[in-house]
Amino acid sequence: MAEWIHTVTARTPTNIAVIKYWGKRDESLILPVNDSISVTLDPQHLCTTTTVAVSPSFDQDRMWLNGKEISLSGGRYQNCLREIRARGEDFENKEKGIKIAKQDWQKLRVHVASYNNFPTAAGLASSAAGLACLVFALAKLMNAKEDASQLSAIARQGSGSACRSLYGGFVKWIMGKEVNGSDSLAVQLADENHWDDLVIIIAVVSSRQKETSSTTGMRDTVETSILLQHRAREVVPKRIVKMEEAIRNRNFSLFAQLACADSNQFHAVCLDTCPPIFYMNDTSHRIISCIEKWNRFEESPQVAYTFDAGPNAVLIARNRKTAALLLQRLLYFFPPSADTDMGSYVLGDKSILKDAGVEGINDVQALPPPPEIKDNVPAQRNGGEVSYFICTRPGRGPLLLSDESLALLDHSTGLPK
Amino acid sequence: MAEWIHTVTARTPTNIAVIKYWGKRDESLILPVNDSISVTLDPQHLCTTTTVAVSPSFDQDRMWLNGKEISLSGGRYQNCLREIRARGEDFENKEKGIKIAKQDWQKLRVHVASYNNFPTAAGLASSAAGLACLVFALAKLMNAKEDASQLSAIARQGSGSACRSLYGGFVKWIMGKEVNGSDSLAVQLADENHWDDLVIIIAVVSSRQKETSSTTGMRDTVETSILLQHRAREVVPKRIVKMEEAIRNRNFSLFAQLACADSNQFHAVCLDTCPPIFYMNDTSHRIISCIEKWNRFEESPQVAYTFDAGPNAVLIARNRKTAALLLQRLLYFFPPSADTDMGSYVLGDKSILKDAGVEGINDVQALPPPPEIKDNVPAQRNGGEVSYFICTRPGRGPLLLSDESLALLDHSTGLPK
Numbered sequence: 001m002a003e004w005i006h007t008v009t010a011r012t013p014t015n016i017a018v019i020k021y022w023g024k025r026d027e028s029l030i031l032p033v034n035d036s037i038s039v040t041l042d043p044q045h046l047c048t049t050t051t052v053a054v055s056p057s058f059d060q061d062r063m064w065l066n067g068k069e070i071s072l073s074g075g076r077y078q079n080c081l082r083e084i085r086a087r088g089e090d091f092e093n094k095e096k097g098i099k100i101a102k103q104d105w106q107k108l109r110v111h112v113a114s115y116n117n118f119p120t121a122a123g124l125a126s127s128a129a130g131l132a133c134l135v136f137a138l139a140k141l142m143n144a145k146e147d148a149s150q151l152s153a154i155a156r157q158g159s160g161s162a163c164r165s166l167y168g169g170f171v172k173w174i175m176g177k178e179v180n181g182s183d184s185l186a187v188q189l190a191d192e193n194h195w196d197d198l199v200i201i202i203a204v205v206s207s208r209q210k211e212t213s214s215t216t217g218m219r220d221t222v223e224t225s226i227l228l229q230h231r232a233r234e235v236v237p238k239r240i241v242k243m244e245e246a247i248r249n250r251n252f253s254l255f256a257q258l259a260c261a262d263s264n265q266f267h268a269v270c271l272d273t274c275p276p277i278f279y280m281n282d283t284s285h286r287i288i289s290c291i292e293k294w295n296r297f298e299e300s301p302q303v304a305y306t307f308d309a310g311p312n313a314v315l316i317a318r319n320r321k322t323a324a325l326l327l328q329r330l331l332y333f334f335p336p337s338a339d340t341d342m343g344s345y346v347l348g349d350k351s352i353l354k355d356a357g358v359e360g361i362n363d364v365q366a367l368p369p370p371p372e373i374k375d376n377v378p379a380q381r382n383g384g385e386v387s388y389f390i391c392t393r394p395g396r397g398p399l400l401l402s403d404e405s406l407a408l409l410d411h412s413t414g415l416p417k
Numbered sequence: 418m419a420e421w422i423h424t425v426t427a428r429t430p431t432n433i434a435v436i437k438y439w440g441k442r443d444e445s446l447i448l449p450v451n452d453s454i455s456v457t458l459d460p461q462h463l464c465t466t467t468t469v470a471v472s473p474s475f476d477q478d479r480m481w482l483n484g485k486e487i488s489l490s491g492g493r494y495q496n497c498l499r500e501i502r503a504r505g506e507d508f509e510n511k512e513k514g515i516k517i518a519k520q521d522w523q524k525l526r527v528h529v530a531s532y533n534n535f536p537t538a539a540g541l542a543s544s545a546a547g548l549a550c551l552v553f554a555l556a557k558l559m560n561a562k563e564d565a566s567q568l569s570a571i572a573r574q575g576s577g578s579a580c581r582s583l584y585g586g587f588v589k590w591i592m593g594k595e596v597n598g599s600d601s602l603a604v605q606l607a608d609e610n611h612w613d614d615l616v617i618i619i620a621v622v623s624s625r626q627k628e629t630s631s632t633t634g635m636r637d638t639v640e641t642s643i644l645l646q647h648r649a650r651e652v653v654p655k656r657i658v659k660m661e662e663a664i665r666n667r668n669f670s671l672f673a674q675l676a677c678a679d680s681n682q683f684h685a686v687c688l689d690t691c692p693p694i695f696y697m698n699d700t701s702h703r704i705i706s707c708i709e710k711w712n713r714f715e716e717s718p719q720v721a722y723t724f725d726a727g728p729n730a731v732l733i734a735r736n737r738k739t740a741a742l743l744l745q746r747l748l749y750f751f752p753p754s755a756d757t758d759m760g761s762y763v764l765g766d767k768s769i770l771k772d773a774g775v776e777g778i779n780d781v782q783a784l785p786p787p788p789e790i791k792d793n794v795p796a797q798r799n800g801g802e803v804s805y806f807i808c809t810r811p812g813r814g815p816l817l818l819s820d821e822s823l824a825l826l827d828h829s830t831g832l833p834k
Binding site: 226227230231234235257260261264265267268269271272273274275276278281282285288292296 | 643644647648651652674677678681682684685686688689690691692693695698699702705709713
């Protein structure tokens with residue numbers, strides 16, 4: 001009898017923090033210095049798909065990311081593999097002749113293939129989605145009975161922010177108090193249907209700077225920034241309470257005010273680090289100025305912005321109509337460069353382009369300056385500063401994909417298709 | 418008898434804070450939320466020259482700045498005029514037939530002509546030098562007996578940082594405790610000869626952003642930044658003590674570490690402001706990265722950097738030899754654009770150019786990459802990002818100019834020459 005291969009395929013979203021995680025109190029367990037809150041992004045536009053396979057014929061743990069084999073020896077992967085293996089349960093599939101006893105998981109080797117439907121290097125939290133997906137898929141493979149919060153505490157040991165990708169909608173990562181990290185896990189504040197007016201546009205900003213990795217960056221901040229402790233102890237706890245209230249009541253003004261202030265404060269503590277860390281660049285600053293001017297002109301926030309450890313802007317519009325007005329502004333200030341077509345410049349939910357009345361490059365050129373800058377026309381239009389935009393929305397959590405055609409590993413060889 | 422004109426001409430330096438002033442506790446008296454410490458820059462390269470004149474023939478207070486008449490009605494000028502007038506004493510010059518009684522200063526009108534030997538709009542603290550010079554010259558004109566510290570408290574009411582330009586060398590602005598501001602004044606920590614190894618190179622950075630004025634910027638920070646109060650109460654007082662020690666002992670490592678950290682923290686609280694304030698741009702960030710990399714490579718600080726409310730870098734080298742190495746690096750990373758000659762690209766003390774072995778554009782093109790980036794060559798060279806450099810050093814305080822030919826007002830008409 002040919003040896004069996006047992007596979008599971010899952011899809012997990014990425015997430016964007018609106019109250020930021022920056023700084024660990026325990027480096028190896030990945031325990032943060034404060035709570036954080038995130039919005040899960042629609043996996044249709046930004047997700048990781050992962051197939052995990054197990055077979056007595058595999059002689060070592062192996063992983064392929066976006067088609068290329070990578071090492072699984074890193075601590076983040078080893079933590080997740082070890083924790084899930086320890087929680088595996090008996091599994092049987094009589095039809096395929098598979099029978100695995102609880103204790104076998106320690107000996108059986110796994111193959112993992114993972115694929116991001118967005119550029120890995122673009123600074124779009126690919127490790128959050130990736131580690132969450134690995135943990136979720138392995139747990140299903142090994143028949144672990146842990147719920148999403150328990151799995152989040154495992155994903156956290158792979159990549160801190162990954163713990164928030166185990167749920168859809170609005171998610172809080174509770175920092176916890178225990179030394180062993182057992183209570184540092186994610187909980188869902190509200191699912192993706194609770195506040196479904198929101199529209200999210202991501203500006204992927206071109207950058208020529210090499211960025212500080214978030215792991216080293218937050219270590220340097222913890223060690224050298226005097227402002228970080230004040231932020232973590234005094235500022236964030238109050239903001240967490242208010243942000244939960246803003247989400248519960250769908251209070252966009254409060255939500256935007258808190259998200260923008262917290263993004264700016266996170267970048268402030270990066271700047272207060274020695275040596276200083278700069279994640280935002282001039283283009284990021286210009287995007288903020290554009291939003292701030294507009295929000296002030298309207299006398300209430302239309303759009304919230306938030307920036308992670310890189311120059312990309314994540315812009316959250318209060319509703320679809322506002323999102324169309326936002327996209328007009330973004331295309332006005334940051335038109336595609338001459339050789340870029342609109343189809344590859346605005347990705348994701350392209351229906352927003354239609355709402356904005358901007359379907360071709362001619363429509364971009366014909367855009368009038370937004371009313372809030374009327375006195376200062378002609379404003380600078382900065383072609384080439386943005387690589388592309390992705391239109392998306394809050395979305396659902398991890399999902400098992402039962403359709404065998406979506407698996408990334410061949411069910412007979414256990415190797416990438 | 419033709420009516421007399423009595424004139425005085427003075428020259429006052431600009432200064433750069435190494436522990437920053439940001440935030441007022443009293444807007445109208447200009448009382449700061451923390452002490453600050455500055456280095457006075459050599460007036461030979463950066464100063465304001467001001468001639469003040471008084472005559473019974475003048476029918477109103479008038480002022481010319483860089484040859485253009487400007488209004489004296491602003492609060493900052495009025496504060497200084499009022500305070501000095503109240504302190505005027507009897508004055509007599511028999512030879513010229515001038516006799517002014519103490520109480521006459523209230524009625525006599527003044528003419529003021531002021532000239533900066535550096536570009537006013539370049540963000541080089543022109544208002545600090547200007548207001549200090551106005552107060553110093555008016556005090557001499559009106560025979561006021563106040564010493565430099567007492568005059569600094571008056572200049573402070575014109576422009577906060579102006580109070581630090583009443584002394585040469587290293588100056589501390591004591592925030593004071595009194596509600597009326599009488600004890601918020603400058604004192605000299607050490608004169609310009611105490612630590613005369615230091616060399617200062619200013620990079621005037623090209624900018625296309627309109628900057629937030631420091632007056633509105635600091636008001637917004639005081640009103641909205643949660644981190645500012647922590648900085649002012651907890652961080653700065655300790656840094657002031659250490660910076661005084663660094664200056665006293667000519668401890669460059671400590672000086673550089675404090676100056677860089679405090680500049681970065683000032684920009685951090687600007688970023689923590691709502692809406693956020695960005696004074697540094699990508700070029701500023703690149704200059705910081707260049708210095709940080711070099712300092713780390715040498716395993717001890719060679720150069721300190723500090724940025725005020727704009728993108729210009731003020732770089733303080735530990736000695737002349739280091740300054741030459743610094744200038745080589747700056748010209749390597751930021752060469753002049755094709756149509757700029759070296760003579761107008763490096764201003765001030767041009768002897769540093771010779772020390773650096775860079776006298777022409779060919780020498781710039783031949784510069785090898787600095788050793789600390791050897792593994793990453795070819796590094797980007799960013800022509801056009803810097804407008805020009807100014808080489809200078811710590812310098813002396815205000816000076817009376819007795820040479821009539823240096824006066825900016827004609828001694829017979831009282832109008833600009």
